Amino acid sequence: xxxxxxxxxxxxxxxxxxxxxxxxxxxxxxxxxxxxxxxxxxxxxxxxxxxxxxxxxxxxxxxxxxxxxxxxxxxxxxxxxxxxxxxxxxxxxxxxxxxxxxxxxxxxxxxxxxxxxxxxxxxxxxxxxxxxxxxxxxxxxxxxxxxxxxxxxxxxxxxxxxxxxxxxxxxxxxxxxxxxxxxxxxxxxxxxxxxxxxxxxxxxxxxxxxxxxxxxxxxxxxxxxxxxxxxxxxxxxxxxxxxxxxxxxxxxxxxxxxxxxxxxxxxxxxxxxxxxxxxxxxxxxxxxxxxxxxxxxxxxxxxxxxxxxxxxxxxxxxxxxxxxxxxxxxxxxxxxxxxxxxxxxxxxxxxxxxxxxxxxxxxxxxxxxxxxxxxxxxxxxxxxxxxx
Amino acid sequence: xxxxxxxxxxxxxxxxxxxxxxxxxxxxxxxxxxxxxxxxxxxxxxxxxxxxxxxxxxxxxxxxxxxxxxxxxxxxxxxxxxxxxxxxxxxxx
Numbered sequence: 038x039x040x041x042x043x044x045x046x047x048x049x050x051x052x053x054x055x056x057x058x059x060x061x062x063x064x065x066x067x068x069x070x071x072x073x074x075x076x077x078x079x080x081x082x083x084x085x086x087x088x089x090x091x092x093x094x095x096x097x098x099x100x101x102x103x104x105x106x107x108x109x110x111x112x113x114x115x116x117x118x119x120x121x122x123x124x125x126x127x128x129x130x131x132x133x134x135x136x137x138x139x140x141x142x143x144x145x146x147x148x149x150x151x152x153x154x155x156x157x158x159x160x161x162x163x164x165x166x167x168x169x170x171x172x173x174x175x176x177x178x179x180x181x182x183x184x185x186x187x188x189x190x191x192x193x194x195x196x197x198x199x200x201x202x203x204x205x206x207x208x209x210x211x212x213x214x215x216x217x218x219x220x221x222x223x224x225x226x227x228x229x230x231x232x233x234x235x236x237x238x239x240x241x242x243x244x245x246x247x248x249x250x251x252x253x254x255x256x257x258x259x260x261x262x263x264x265x266x267x268x269x270x271x272x273x274x275x276x277x278x279x280x281x282x283x284x285x286x287x288x289x290x291x292x293x294x295x296x297x298x299x300x301x302x303x304x305x306x307x308x309x310x311x312x313x314x315x316x317x318x319x320x321x322x323x324x325x326x327x328x329x330x331x332x333x334x335x336x337x338x339x340x341x342x343x344x345x346x347x348x349x350x351x352x353x354x355x356x357x358x359x360x361x362x363x364x365x366x367x368x369x370x371x372x373x374x375x376x377x378x379x380x381x382x383x384x385x386x387x388x389x390x391x392x393x394x395x396x397x398x399x400x401x402x403x404x405x406x407x408x409x410x411x412x413x414x415x416x417x418x419x420x421x422x423x424x425x
Numbered sequence: 426x427x428x429x430x431x432x433x434x435x436x437x438x439x440x441x442x443x444x445x446x447x448x449x450x451x452x453x454x455x456x457x458x459x460x461x462x463x464x465x466x467x468x469x470x471x472x473x474x475x476x477x478x479x480x481x482x483x484x485x486x487x488x489x490x491x492x493x494x495x496x497x498x499x500x501x502x503x504x505x506x507x508x509x510x511x512x513x514x515x516x517x518x
Contacts, residue, residue, distance in 0.1 A: 087518070171518075172518045174517055197514075200435070202434045220482065220514040221482045231516060235435070270512065280490065281512070282492065365468070
């Protein structure tokens with residue numbers, strides 16, 4: 038951009054002052070700021086990653102920010118989703134996001150899409166924007182966003198988080214790889230826990246989301262070395278940043294052979310017939326409700342009750358009579374379980390216990406999952422057990 | 426120390442909380458190193474390889490910065506001092 042001397046000034050006085058630190062920054066300057074203002078960026082998700090991305094892109098002056106989210110603000114979001122406040126609990130996230138962004142920078146046009154991104158609407162919604170920022174929290178939507186970005190030729194600024202670790206990259210940009218080049222298939226259901234099950238350090242999405250915002254601005258400005266062809270791995274406990282190479286896969290069905298010519302059913306692709314909002318992946322397995330469990334406990338029936346959560350979760354609250362065996366220790370504990378008795382398993386929401394029931398069933402046990410876990414136990418049986 | 430294996434946090438449940446395995450035996454290939462990993466923590470290896478012994482498609486294994494999928498797969502050679510990094514897909518946002 039240096040050397041361009043004939044840039045027309047069409048920013049208002051207020052904007053010139055607001056963006057003054059950009060305007061004096063080599064490689065941004067007036068032309069760069071104008072590019073930022075003319076950019077149209079779509080944020081998929083206004084959650085942990087979408088929050089810092091939205092705030093920094095709005096502050097930087099991105100002219101149009103689209104936001105796709107169908108969720109409402111929950112108290113448990115506020116530990117990391119800094120776009121929303123306590124007074125927003127219960128409101129649609131897109132409404133609270135729009136209010137916060139407009140307050141931060143009234144020059145930004147916020148386009149809200151209160152819908153779940155699907156194969157039916159993805160091309161239409163993504164097609165209206167220059168750059169897509171993937172801040173979703175589930176595999177089906179990640180593959181959907183990837184395939185739609187490849188088809189449309191839009192850069193996909195990727196970020197993902199789990200517990201203390203994050204990943205970031207830029208997919209589908211120029212000759213670079215796409216998400217499928219890195220991860221051809223999603224994990225089988227139940228093999229990789231979500232943040233709702235495994236937890237996440239509240240500041241982590243702040244770190245990864247600001248990296249996504251940085252990459253987005255670099256793409257808009259055409260400066261620097263983006264993460265195209267590289268995957269950034271962030272380990273907050275070791276505080277290490279590590280980069281690995283991600284080549285484009287010539288056999289990738291999305292961006293290589295281009296076999297994928299239309300968007301498919303991504304929940305089926307990810308083996309999730311119950312959909313992304315399903316509480317567990319316990320299809321076909323023996324299940325009881327917390328109320329039924331309470332009746333069987335009251336009747337003093339013979340069975341072994343196992344809690345497969347972690348010790349710190351057990352301390353928050355547990356069902357009397359249960360034995361604590363964290364999921365990772367189930368295999369080692371098989372020999373200590375009475376094979377003549379039914380084993381009933383619970384966790385927080387029913388997902389980890391479904392995983393444990395599968396392991397127990399494979400080992401020959403008569404195992405039953407408690408649907409909805411201790412959260413539903415708190416609703417149906419014992420409200421004194423805190424939810425978390 | 427011959428080769429180190431770094432695990433993703435999602436698998437620490439199955440490695441008794443250890444994030445790194447330093448192997449003190451000689452390994453010629455990634456497969457040799459994973460054999461040792463499986464001896465130490467079989468449940469970790471179950472989540473890295475399929476029952477057929479292939480690398481799961483939501484998992485990437487890197488030797489240094491390079492993915493073994495674009496090298497010689499599990500036969501990719503390793504040398505003393507190499508770090509093998511296992512990276513699994515995560516979906517949190």
